[in-house]
Every structure is written in structure tokens, then in C-alpha cells.
Amino acid sequence: AMGLWEEMNMKGLEPDVFFYNTLISCFCTKGNVDRAKEIMSEMLSKKISPDRVAYSCLLRALCQKGKLKEAKQLFNEMIRNRIQPDVVTFTGMIGGLCQLGRTKKAVELFNFMVEKRQDPNSTTYNVLIDGLCKAGLFNDAFKILEMMVEKGKNPNIVTYNTVLSGLCDLGKVDIAMKVFDSMFNNVKPDSWTVSTLVKGLCKEGHLDKAEKLNRVMTEQNKTTDNATYTVLIGAYLKARNVRKAVNLWKEFIQLGLVPDSTTYSTLMNGLCRCNCMNIAKGIFNKMRISGPSPT
RNA sequence: GAAGGACUGGUC
Numbered sequence: 001a002m003g004l005w006e007e008m009n010m011k012g013l014e015p016d017v018f019f020y021n022t023l024i025s026c027f028c029t030k031g032n033v034d035r036a037k038e039i040m041s042e043m044l045s046k047k048i049s050p051d052r053v054a055y056s057c058l059l060r061a062l063c064q065k066g067k068l069k070e071a072k073q074l075f076n077e078m079i080r081n082r083i084q085p086d087v088v089t090f091t092g093m094i095g096g097l098c099q100l101g102r103t104k105k106a107v108e109l110f111n112f113m114v115e116k117r118q119d120p121n122s123t124t125y126n127v128l129i130d131g132l133c134k135a136g137l138f139n140d141a142f143k144i145l146e147m148m149v150e151k152g153k154n155p156n157i158v159t160y161n162t163v164l165s166g167l168c169d170l171g172k173v174d175i176a177m178k179v180f181d182s183m184f185n186n187v188k189p190d191s192w193t194v195s196t197l198v199k200g201l202c203k204e205g206h207l208d209k210a211e212k213l214n215r216v217m218t219e220q221n222k223t224t225d226n227a228t229y230t231v232l233i234g235a236y237l238k239a240r241n242v243r244k245a246v247n248l249w250k251e252f253i254q255l256g257l258v259p260d261s262t263t264y265s266t267l268m269n270g271l272c273r274c275n276c277m278n279i280a281k282g283i284f285n286k287m288r289i290s291g292p293s294p295t
Numbered sequence: 296g297a298a299g300g301a302c303u304g305g306u307c
Contacts, residue, residue: 021299028300056300091301126302161303168304195304227305234306266306 017043021053028061036061049081056089063096068105087113091124098131106131107140122148126158133166141166157187161196168200176200189221195228202235210235211248224255230263237270245270246279261292 020043027036036058040050055078062071071093078085090113097106110128113120125148132141145163148155155163160183167176180197183189194217201210211232218224229252236245249267252259264287271280 018299023299025299051299053300058300060301086300088301093301095301121301123302128302130303156302158303163303165303190303192304197304199304225304230305232305260305262306264306269306 015046015048017048017051017054020048021051021057024054024057028057031061031065033058033061033065033067050083052078052083052086052089055083056085056092059085059089060092060096063093064099065096066100066102085118087118087121087124090118091120091127094124095127095131098127098134101135103131103135103137103140120151120153122153122156122159125153126156126162129159129166130162133162133169138166138170155186157190157193160187160189161192164193164200165196168196168203171204173197173200173204173206189217189223191223191225191228194223195225195231198228199231199235202231207232207235207239207241207244218255224257226252226257226260226263229257230266233263234266234270237266237274240274242271242274242276242279249283258293259287260295262295264292 020039023039024036027033027039040054040058043050043054055074059071059074059078062068062074075085090109094106094109097103097109106128110120110124113124125144129141129144129148132138132144141163145155145159148159160179164176164179167173167179176197180189180193183193194214198210198214201207201213214224214228214232229248233245233248233252236242236248245267252263264283267283268280271277271283
């Protein structure tokens with residue numbers, strides 16, 4: 001990285017706001033918030049003012065790491081510098097808080113942004129609904145969903161998938177299937193929808209229904225993908241139905257789907273647990289030849 | 296119709 005830095009200086013290239021923000025974003029996603037803050041200080045020393053994007057990045061990362069005092073300070077600094085937080089800023093922070101497990105704080109922040117007359121968009125609602133579902137607070141999530149509809153923000157495919165996932169986690173796959181049947185009027189189910197339901201059905205032991213759903217959706221809407229098959233194959237291996245799993249794996253290849261590292265991990269783990277070392281070896285060799293697709 | 300920040304599913 002230092003090499004690149006020097007090279008840029010030699011060529012007389014001045015890093016701009018975009019460049020700095022890219023760096024900040026990288027350090028934030030790597031969880032190195034301190035380094036990201038240093039980058040922001042450096043911007044200031046070079047007379048480049050951090051903009052809304054720079055602040056939003058850091059704020060989300062600070063929330064996610066539980067550095068809430070620092071986040072508050074930075075937020076105030078942002079306001080002091082006359083940079084207004086927007087819906088993305090708030091949504092990011094809400095998401096960070098949810099990942100932290102502080103859903104109560106997340107809801108507070110949601111209310112705060114409404115007070116500040118920032119209109120939550122569908123992504124904001126989706127983030128909060130997902131956070132509440134994952135915290136096991138489905139009823140609260142459902143209230144937010146109702147609020148979303150009241151405010152005229154129509155649930156999109158991500159909203160549906162999020163809610164379906166929440167229901168499946170609760171073991172309410174029967175209700176999830178009813179929602180699925182009713183969603184076609186509003187949105188078009190995608191492969192995420194299918195894999196979510198397939199996972200839910202498998203969790204309850206309905207492998208046959210899961211497979212059928214995938215089959216129907218593949219034929220009618222071409223909505224299948226790597227992840228969906230990985231769920232199905234993994235479930236059959238867990239049920240020690242190696243024959244079925246291997247057939248699905250062949251089908252997977254025939255469809256032209258491309259296995260990645262998760263696909264192979266699932267296969268290797270499952271086959272080894274079934275004591276099918278020979279089959280595992282064969283697939284492993286295939287991977288060594290073609291290589292898993294990059295994540 | 297390109298853009299540096301926010302949302303959903305797969306193994307461990």
C-alpha cells in the first residue's frame with residue numbers, strides 16, 4: 001500500500017475525496033475503524049473536507065463496533081461542519097446497531113431520524129425489520145412492516161425475503177408458504193426467495209416439498225441458483241440421503257451452475273460425515289482441476 | 296445507461 005502511495009506522489013496524482021473515501025470504506029469493512037479515523041484526519045490535514053459519504057462510512061462502522069460514544073461525537077462533529085446526515089447515513093447506523101445486537105438503540109435512532117424529518121425509505125425499513133427478526137423480535141418487526149405500509153413505502157422483494165427468512169427461523173414455514181403464495185401480486189420472487197423457503201422447509205424436515213418448490217420455480221421462473229442447490233444438497237446429506245444429494249449435484253452441473261467454495265465445503269463436510277470418502281474425493285478432484293469460482 | 300456510504304438466502 002505504501003508503494004502505491006509513493007507511486008501516486010511520483011506521478012503527481014493527488015488523492016481526492018473519492019480516493020480517501022474508498023480507503024475509509026475498505027478499513028471500515030475490515031473492521032479497522034481506528035485506521036479509518038486516521039485516514040479522515042489525514043484528509044483534514046490535506047485540506048480535503050470529509051463529506052457525507054466519509055462520515056456515513058465511519059458512523060456505521062463505529063455503531064457496528066459498539067463505539068457509540070465515538071459515534072455520537074462524530075455525528076455532532078458532522079453537524080458542526082454543516083454536513084447533513086441523509087437517509088443512507090441513518091440507515092447505515094441503524095444496521096450497525098442491529099448487527100451489534102442493540103436493536104432497542106436501533107429503533108431509537110429510527111425514531112430520531114423521523115423526528116429530524118428524514119424520511120425512512122424501503123431500505124431503512126428492511127434493515128430494521130431484518131435486525132428485529134434476527135434478534136428474535138418478530139412481533140416488533142411486524143409492527144415496523146405495518147408502519148412501512150401505512151407510510152406508503154411498499155414492501156419490495158427484499159422486504160418479503162427478509163420477512164420470509166424471519167418466519168422460517170421461527171419454524172413458521174407454513175405461514176411463510178402462505179405469504180409466498182400471496183406475494184406474486186406485488187413482487188416477483190427471486191432465487192433468494194426460493195432458497196430461503198427451501199431452507200425453511202428442509203429445517204422442518206420437508207425435503208420433498210423443498211425440492212419440489214425448487215423444481216417448480218426453476219421451470220417457471222428460472223429462479224434457482226448456487227445457494228438454493230447448496231441448501232438442498234446439504235439437507236439431503238444431513239439426512240444421510242447420499243443418492244439424492246449426488247443426483248442434485250449432477251443436476252446442478254447440468255444446469256450450468258458454478259460451484260463456489262461454500263458449495264464445495266457443504267459437499268465435503270456432508271459426504272465425509274456420511275463416510276462417503278470416495279465420492280468426496282472425486283468431487284474434490286474436480287475442484288482441483290476447475291477451481292471454485294471466486295466468492 | 297459507469298460513480299466512494301445503507302437492506303434479504305447457502306457449509307463451518
